[in-house]
Amino acid sequence: MTPTAPSASPGNQAGPDGDPSAQAVVLDAVHKRYGDRNAVDGVSFTVRRGEFFGLLGPNGAGKTTLVEIMEGQRKADSGTVTVLGTSPWPRNPELLPRLGVQTQSSAFFVRLTAREHLRTMAALYRTDHAAADRALASVGLTEQGGTRVDDLSGGQRQRLAIASALVHEPEVIFLDEPTAALDPQARRALWQVLRDLKGEGRTIIYTTHHLDEAEALCDRVAIMADGAVVALDSPAHLIAAAAPTTRLVVPDDRITLEQAQAIEGVDAVTEEPGALVLETLESGKVLAAIDALAGLRGVQTRTAGLEDVYLALTGTGTGFDGGTTPQR
């Protein structure tokens, strides 16, 4: 299946993507079946070097299978897979040190301290001790370097899992829900760690169920459903293409239903407790009309988010009720 609107571009077109040195991962018509189940059903896209690339989709959409194929842990049934200019299958000893893999079930040497754990990982990769300290610092765990892995908090362990994937300074990093089970504060702290990694020029392939996170962090996201990519673009483009309608929320003591319906450019008006919701494709014009009628105090613009696009594309969507922005 070909990616559909809002973006038909799988990212394999000419332009910067056509330059192999600018490509971290290139997938072309990748298929993988388990029995009669199409886990990955003809996926094609390119991840650019230095890109923060999100892979989204409901449970069973095929994300893990696809990531495992990119990592060289699984063989595709057909199609071509190129990672840093080479095939990851069969397992390629030259390629492995250039990839970093964090999984939700990352294994730790729990009786060691965080620093000892990373030094052990560094030794396995034949990297020096200093690399372990750099990895600790890059996830903000320097102070916990002497703490036994057993005694780290959940958030600190998640960060250690990322540090373990980084210790050999890989060019491409695969992260599988790295913020799962973190409290909001720890989650935000980790966002900064991830932004810093991107700032260092690393390519990040990021699987998550947190749509706000994908919207905040990812340069582009691929949304998968039933083994296929159903949309691929930047979060902003996906949102703009999928939800051109703006909803203006006006307190119901400001204008009447009849006045709202009579405003030129208003496509529909619905009533909510305490407010009228005006749908329009011409928000500037309609806001000017509301301003002339009643002023803009208390009027809010309701915008769609990536979650609304995702729900619509993966078959569970309703009308959007994303974030609201006061007009004044």
Ligand SMILES: Nc1ncnc2c1ncn2[C@@H]1O[C@H](COP(=O)(O)OP(=O)(O)OP(=O)(O)O)[C@@H](O)[C@H]1O
């Ligand atoms: N080893 C396997 N043997 C048989 N079927 C499998 C195997 N691994 C995955 N599947 C099936 O392939 C499909 C895709 O699974 P996959 O784990 O890739 O999806 P996912 O998008 O990563 O899901 P989740 O978000 O739950 O991790 C599912 O129907 C799953 O049951």
